[in-house]
Amino acid sequence: MHRLEPVVRQFLDDAAEWARGKMWIPRAILLAYLVYADIRFLRDPMSSTMFSGITLAFHEMGHLLFSFAGHFIGSLMGSGMQILIPLIVIVVFYRQDDYFGMAVGGFWLSFAMFELATYVGDARAMELPLVGFTDDPEHDWYYLLSTTGLLNFDTTFAFLLRAGATLIGLASLAFAVWLLLIMARRVPRTARV
Numbered sequence: 038m039h040r041l042e043p044v045v046r047q048f049l050d051d052a053a054e055w056a057r058g059k060m061w062i063p064r065a066i067l068l069a070y071l072v073y074a075d076i077r078f079l080r081d082p083m084s085s086t087m088f089s090g091i092t093l094a095f096h097e098m099g100h101l102l103f104s105f106a107g108h109f110i111g112s113l114m115g116s117g118m119q120i121l122i123p124l125i126v127i128v129v130f131y132r133q134d135d136y137f138g139m140a141v142g143g144f145w146l147s148f149a150m151f152e153l154a155t156y157v158g159d160a161r162a163m164e165l166p167l168v169g170f171t172d173d174p175e176h177d178w179y180y181l182l183s184t185t186g187l188l189n190f191d192t193t194f195a196f197l198l199r200a201g202a203t204l205i206g207l208a209s210l211a212f213a214v215w216l217l218l219i220m221a222r223r224v225p226r227t228a229r230v
Contacts, residue, residue, distance in 0.1 A: 052136040052212075053219050061220035064137050068213050071144040075206040078151040082158075082199075092149050093168065095122045109184065112177045116156070119149050137216050143209030150202035158195030161188060 070087075077084040099118025104111045123146035130138030159165045160178040167174040182188040 051134070052216060055134055055136050056216045056219040057222070059137075059220045061217045064213075064220070065217055067141070068210075068217065071141065071213075072210060075144065075147055075151075075203075075210075078148065079203065082151065082155045085152075086148050088145050088148050089152065092119055092122075092145075092152060095119055097168065109181070112175070112180050115177055116153055119153055120146065123149050137213060140209045140213035140216065143205055143212070147202045147206035147209060150198050150205065154195040154198035154202065157182075157198060158192050160191035 074084075074086040077086075096115045096119040099114040099116070099121075100111055102118070103114035106114070123142055126145060127139050127142035130136070130142055156165065157178045160176065160182050163176050163179055165176075167176060178191065179188070182191055182194075187194075
């Protein structure tokens with residue numbers, strides 16, 4: 038734990054330095070939308086965001102990219118890509134020293150997990166309309182959970198995904214608000230944009 042403290046402190050120092058003098062108003066408007074979208078997911082699991090279409094495209098791409106690995110892995114990696122791409126976005130923003138972009142990536146991860154929770158929780162009921170490359174697409178999570186003998190846990194897994202999505206959304210919100218507060222402080226006229 039003591040080894041982690043300097044790393045976290047350095048990360049926060051770097052983020053604070055990056056945020057000083059940046060424009061905060063456009064980012065605050067974006068943050069308001071992201072919070073609104075996360076609240077909608079908490080209230081209505083069937084809601085969507087501006088990220089939903091992109092998330093679905095990466096989900097379907099995951100099936101195609103991993104189709105060589107067999108039916109089980111190919112089915113699993115639709116959801117895997119749905120979660121992996123927002124994580125990659127967070128890392129890319131970190132490498133570009135865009136800390137607010139990391140928070141936005143965190144919200145995208147939260148949204149993707151909420152959407153995945155809805156899909157997983159539908160495994161037994163199979164009521165969701167499905168999208169796929171055939172006229173009769175397979176319900177990934179019915180197949181995955183029934184194959185592993187875990188079908189009765191679909192709603193439990195969905196609950197855990199929603200809990201994780203909520204925590205990630207709250208952490209992203211806290212980080213973004215902290216950055217905005219630093220940005221909003223008065224700075225000299227030579228501030229960066």
